Structures are given as C-alpha cells and as structure tokens.
Amino acid sequence: FFSVPKMPTYAPKDPEEEAAWEELVDNIREAAARGDSAFNLSQSPVLTAVPDDIKLLKKNVKTLHIDNNYALASLPRTLGELTLLTWLNVSYNQLTELPACIGRLTKLQRLHVNNNHLTSLPLDIWNLKDLEELQADTNKIKALPTGVLEMRKLNKLILYNNPLLAPEDVTTNVEEKVPPPPLVGDCSLTRQKFTECFVHLSFHDICGNSKIPVVHYLADVKALELMKTLLLEKYGVSS
Known part of the structure; x- marks a missing residue:
C-alpha cells in the first residue's frame, strides 16, 4: 500500500481576496441548504481560485456560472462532483487548462469555456455524450x-479566434505543432502522461465548421495505423 499525498489547501493571498473567499463559501453553503438549482460565481476581480466547497452544490445545482472573474486561473477537482449540471459557464476567466474531471459531468448540454487562455481541451471530454x-x-x-x-x-x-491548424500546416513535424498530450484520467492523483506518444491529425466538418483539426494521441505505431484505418472507414478521412 502507499499513501497519496494530500493536495495543499488553497490560501487567499491578501485580505481583500480572503474576504471575498469567505463570502463565497458562505454563499455556497447557503445555496446548498436552500437546494438552489442554479449558482452564480461571477465578476469577482480578486478571486484566483474556486473553493472546494463548490461540491456542496452537487445535490441540486444544474446551472453553474463561474464567469467574468478576471483573476481566476484554475478550477477545483471537486467540480467533477456536480454531476447534475446541464450548463457550465466558465468563460471570461484566466484559465490555461480545464480539469480532467469535466469529463464526469455527463449530463452537460451546454459548455462555455470561451475567452480564456486554453491551449487544448481535456481528453476526458469524450464522456460528454449529451453535449449540444x-x-x-x-x-x-x-x-x-x-x-x-x-x-x-x-x-x-x-x-473562432483560435489558432486552429490547417491541413497545410501539418505536412511535417506534427508533434511540434500540437500541444503535448494532456494528463488523462478522472481527477485523481493517479493520472499519468504517455511515456511515448505518436500523434496523428485529421480534419473534419463539425457543426457547419469545415476542416476542424482533431488530434489523436496514440501509444504505439500499431495503434496509429489502426486509427488511420478507422478514420478512413468511419469518416472517409485519410489525413
């Protein structure tokens, strides 16, 4: 057996943020006690993170707005416990990545992540089968x-307003042009990166958008060749 290291507890950086943090925690607890189905955490100029207490909303909340927080740089893993969510809005923040636990929100129908600094979306997003x-x-x-x-x-x-790759951009050195494979998993500390990775890029027409680049991270050459075959058979895409 081995012990999993405990994640450090977030601490507000100054009195102003500490006051906002305490008020937010109180609001979360009150909303949970009332059984609110929607919660709004928006337009805070000082918060850089979201309390783990957000998980207290898991029994009722279906709509969650965490938007227009101009210092907010991360989302907690406990967000993945809000499995009743149908709409999650985390737009207009300072996020550089989304936690893998987004993939646990399998009832999501609307996901807004616009106006951040994301370089990729989590692989776990494939779980969002109901997303519209x-x-x-x-x-x-x-x-x-x-x-x-x-x-x-x-x-x-x-x-729009993303540096999406085009077919002519990836004739050589695909690995250098796409982000490295992100962590995969379910928000646990057991997530691992591929030790070796083969990359394939295919282009698809999705929701009226033409030639959308889709990146495939594969563990070995056999998987790479199988992926190419499946893409050709299922989508008529060979490159």
Whole structure:
C-alpha cells in the first residue's frame, strides 16, 4: 500500500481576496441548504481560485456560472462532483487548462469555456455524450481532442479566434505543432502522461465548421495505423 499525498489547501493571498473567499463559501453553503438549482460565481476581480466547497452544490445545482472573474486561473477537482449540471459557464476567466474531471459531468448540454487562455481541451471530454453546445472561441486552441467525434448530439460548436491548424500546416513535424498530450484520467492523483506518444491529425466538418483539426494521441505505431484505418472507414478521412 502507499499513501497519496494530500493536495495543499488553497490560501487567499491578501485580505481583500480572503474576504471575498469567505463570502463565497458562505454563499455556497447557503445555496446548498436552500437546494438552489442554479449558482452564480461571477465578476469577482480578486478571486484566483474556486473553493472546494463548490461540491456542496452537487445535490441540486444544474446551472453553474463561474464567469467574468478576471483573476481566476484554475478550477477545483471537486467540480467533477456536480454531476447534475446541464450548463457550465466558465468563460471570461484566466484559465490555461480545464480539469480532467469535466469529463464526469455527463449530463452537460451546454459548455462555455470561451475567452480564456486554453491551449487544448481535456481528453476526458469524450464522456460528454449529451453535449449540444460547445463555445470555445477566443482561446489558444490548435486542435480538438478525438472525443469530439463521438459527441453525436453536438449541434453548436463555436471556435473562432483560435489558432486552429490547417491541413497545410501539418505536412511535417506534427508533434511540434500540437500541444503535448494532456494528463488523462478522472481527477485523481493517479493520472499519468504517455511515456511515448505518436500523434496523428485529421480534419473534419463539425457543426457547419469545415476542416476542424482533431488530434489523436496514440501509444504505439500499431495503434496509429489502426486509427488511420478507422478514420478512413468511419469518416472517409485519410489525413
């Protein structure tokens, strides 16, 4: 047996943020006690993180707005416990990545992550089978993860103002042009990165958007060749 290291507790950096933090924790607890189905954590100029207490909303909250917080740089893993969510809005923050636990929110129908600093979306997004709307414009995304091809209910995909790769950009050295493979898993500390990785890029028409780049991270050459075959058979895509 081995012990999993405990994650450090977040501490507000100054009195102003500490006051905002304490008020937010109180608001979360009150909303949980009332059984609110929606919660709004928006327009804070000082908060840089979200309390783990957000998990207290898991019994009732279906709509969660964590937007327009101009110092907010991260989301907690406990967000993945809000499995009743159908709409999650984390737009207009300072996020550089989304936690893998987003993939546990399997009832999501709308996901807004626009106007952040995201370079990629988590691989775990493939779990969001009910997602109908993904708004990810105005980020730094070069390609989407394979999982978007399995989102059969997706009918609205917004990606403008991203440096999306085009077919002519990836004739050589694909690995150098796409982000490195992100951590994969379910928010636990057991997530690992691939020790070796082969990358394949394919282009698809998705929700009226043409030639959307989709990146496939594969563990070996056999998997790479199998992926190419499946793409050709299922989507008529060979490159």
